[in-house]
Amino acid sequence: MLSEWFPNVIPEDLWIATQETMYMTVVSVIGTLILGVMLGLLLFLTDRGSLWENRAVYGVTAIIVNVFRAIPFIILILLLFPFTDFLIGTIRGWKAALPALIAGTAPFYARLVEIAFKEVDKGVIEAAKSMGAKAHTIIFKVLLPESMPALISGLTVTAIALIGYTAMAGVIGAGGLGNAAYLQGFQRNNFDVVVACTIIIIIIVFIFQFIGDLIAKAIDKR
Amino acid sequence: MIQIKNLKKIYQTKKQKVQAVDDVSLTINQGEIFGVIGYSGAGKSTFIRLINRLEEPTSGSIEIHEKEITKMSANELRLKRQKIGMIFQHFNLLWSRTVYDNIAFPLEIAGVAKSEIKEKVMELIHLVGLSGKENNYPSQLSGGQKQRVGIARALANDPEVLLCDEATSALDPETTDDILDLLVSINQKLNLTIILITHEMHVIQKICHRVAVMENGKVVEEGDVLDVFVRPQSKTTKRFVQQLNPLEHQQDKLAEFINDRDDSEVIKLHFIGKNTKRALISEIAKKFDVEVNILQGSISPTQEGSYGTLFIELNGANDVLTKTIEYMKQAGVEVEVLKHA
Numbered sequence: 001m002l003s004e005w006f007p008n009v010i011p012e013d014l015w016i017a018t019q020e021t022m023y024m025t026v027v028s029v030i031g032t033l034i035l036g037v038m039l040g041l042l043l044f045l046t047d048r049g050s051l052w053e054n055r056a057v058y059g060v061t062a063i064i065v066n067v068f069r070a071i072p073f074i075i076l077i078l079l080l081f082p083f084t085d086f087l088i089g090t091i092r093g094w095k096a097a098l099p100a101l102i103a104g105t106a107p108f109y110a111r112l113v114e115i116a117f118k119e120v121d122k123g124v125i126e127a128a129k130s131m132g133a134k135a136h137t138i139i140f141k142v143l144l145p146e147s148m149p150a151l152i153s154g155l156t157v158t159a160i161a162l163i164g165y166t167a168m169a170g171v172i173g174a175g176g177l178g179n180a181a182y183l184q185g186f187q188r189n190n191f192d193v194v195v196a197c198t199i200i201i202i203i204i205v206f207i208f209q210f211i212g213d214l215i216a217k218a219i220d221k222r
Numbered sequence: 223m224i225q226i227k228n229l230k231k232i233y234q235t236k237k238q239k240v241q242a243v244d245d246v247s248l249t250i251n252q253g254e255i256f257g258v259i260g261y262s263g264a265g266k267s268t269f270i271r272l273i274n275r276l277e278e279p280t281s282g283s284i285e286i287h288e289k290e291i292t293k294m295s296a297n298e299l300r301l302k303r304q305k306i307g308m309i310f311q312h313f314n315l316l317w318s319r320t321v322y323d324n325i326a327f328p329l330e331i332a333g334v335a336k337s338e339i340k341e342k343v344m345e346l347i348h349l350v351g352l353s354g355k356e357n358n359y360p361s362q363l364s365g366g367q368k369q370r371v372g373i374a375r376a377l378a379n380d381p382e383v384l385l386c387d388e389a390t391s392a393l394d395p396e397t398t399d400d401i402l403d404l405l406v407s408i409n410q411k412l413n414l415t416i417i418l419i420t421h422e423m424h425v426i427q428k429i430c431h432r433v434a435v436m437e438n439g440k441v442v443e444e445g446d447v448l449d450v451f452v453r454p455q456s457k458t459t460k461r462f463v464q465q466l467n468p469l470e471h472q473q474d475k476l477a478e479f480i481n482d483r484d485d486s487e488v489i490k491l492h493f494i495g496k497n498t499k500r501a502l503i504s505e506i507a508k509k510f511d512v513e514v515n516i517l518q519g520s521i522s523p524t525q526e527g528s529y530g531t532l533f534i535e536l537n538g539a540n541d542v543l544t545k546t547i548e549y550m551k552q553a554g555v556e557v558e559v560l561k562h563a
Contacts, residue, residue, distance in 0.1 A: 121314065123310060123312055123314035124314050124315070124316055126276060126310075126314065127308070127310060127314035127315075128327075128331075129276060129303070130274055130276060130303060130306070130308040130385075131303060131304060131308075131327065131328040131331050131375075131379075132299075132300040132301060132302070132303035132304040132328075132331055132332070133300075133331045134300065134331075137330075137331055141327070141330070142316065145316070145318040145319070146316060146317065146318050148318065219318075221317055221318060221359040221361060222317045222361050
């Protein structure tokens with residue numbers, strides 16, 4: 001039946017493309033999580049009235065985050081080519097897509113992290129201060145656990161945007177399902193390949209959303 | 223002992239200066255429950271936050287057990303705060319932690335060993351009456367239970383003083399009484415000094431030994447709860463006392479009993495402390511040739527003893543009335559003759 005509906009799809013090739021997309025997504029999600037939380041934390045802590053209020057640091061961080069969010073992703077990849085070449089040693093393949101993917105989504109996630117921290121009850125932070133907590137105790141034992149459901153659902157939203165970006169990166173040489181849809185499908189006029197790639201991407205998105213919702217719900221004790 | 227001298231907090235906004243706390247000086251003795259009462263905006267919330275420097279004082283000094291809080295470095299202050307417990311109107315528990323872990327939190331901050339934490343937390347859970355709830359999350363608890371967790375958490379590091387920021391204002395009257403009873407029992411069991419702020423005179427009456435009344439950032443009246451109740455000086459204090467004593471509102475209803483006749487007087491009696499248990503009325507009825515007509519009365523318990531108010535009408539010859547009133551004064555009861563309108 002598969003060969004009847006999708007005559008031009010080569011299952012082995014599609015499987016490799018799917019794996020590449022998964023690698024790109026998972027590694028970038030991890031990179032985005034780390035970089036995004038760090039940037040979000042910096043934004044939150046250096047904001048006016050916060051623990052490490054510092055206008056200069058807040059201003060610079062905010063500008064960097066806003067600039068990276070403003071650059072269209074497809075142009076960001078091109079802009080980062082020299083940096084990618086230096087860091088990864090190549091500008092082709094799924095690994096070469098990672099710097100652009102992380103640089104493109106981390107600032108977006110950083111803003112979501114900042115919002116999540118702002119939603120944490122000020123009274124709870126005050127209570128921790130009244131107990132004589134150090135700044136790092138407040139960060140790791142109050143801010144992060146108390147904002148965890150929002151951090152997780154923010155990461156889910158970011159991961160899904162990221163899957164879209166991997167397809168774009170695929171078109172200009174990063175491999176994966178975007179690459180397969182474009183080269184094997186669109187360029188060779190095999191529309192069934194485009195449809196097959198679309199279906200797989202939709203399934204991946206659904207899986208991420210499902211897992212994200214599940215975790216966010218499980219840890220939310222409010 | 224806690225000594226507060228000339229404490230000031232000024233908020234500088236773009237347009238104006240706000241004197242939230244204006245030159246407050248107080249001495250709070252070891253082991254006493256000290257209440258600060260005021261309407262919202264009186265500066266009491268800022269005042270209690272100045273004590274552990276959650277708000278930085280603009281000027282003045284605070285000494286707790288001869289250590290000057292106001293001169294401490296950030297690190298010294300952090301360590302000192304571990305010995306200053308605080309409970310809040312909205313409890314401020316971590317929703318992500320169980321009852322057990324919430325109470326363990328200040329112990330983790332103080333770097334207490336795990337095995338010791340367990341022992342201490344179980345002891346505290348028992349003290350505040352939450353046995354069996356240790357694995358519940360705050361969202362599964364009622365308001366009163368949440369405040370019990372708050373109290374247990376505040377007591378975890380054996381504090382020298384407990385600060386209560388409107389601790390019962392978010393609770394219903396019955397739960398408020400339970401929490402107040404708990405605070406009294408902790409005060410007695412641990413000889414713990416408690417400073418509380420509230421806008422409810424009921425709280426002051428029920429558990430405080432001494433009280434300060436705040437208005438516009440200033441302390442307008444201060445003293446033993448009983449004295450302040452019986453002889454309120456400032457207008458604000460009188461209004462707070464009236465909250466509790468509905469009879470005060472009804473004085474004009476007594477007006478019809480007050481007349482110009484020489485053989486009749488309407489008298490307000492204040493019974494304080496042990497005098498409340500005295501059978502004064504039957505004493506004077508036997509001793510003097512007077513008729514006593516009881517109009518209305520009430521009695522209110524406080525930490526320092528009870529105080530009662532009684533309105534009576536005395537009928538008798540003029541000189542007998544004078545003698546009777548003199549006798550009641552000698553007996554240590556406050557007598558106030560209500561004048562004809």
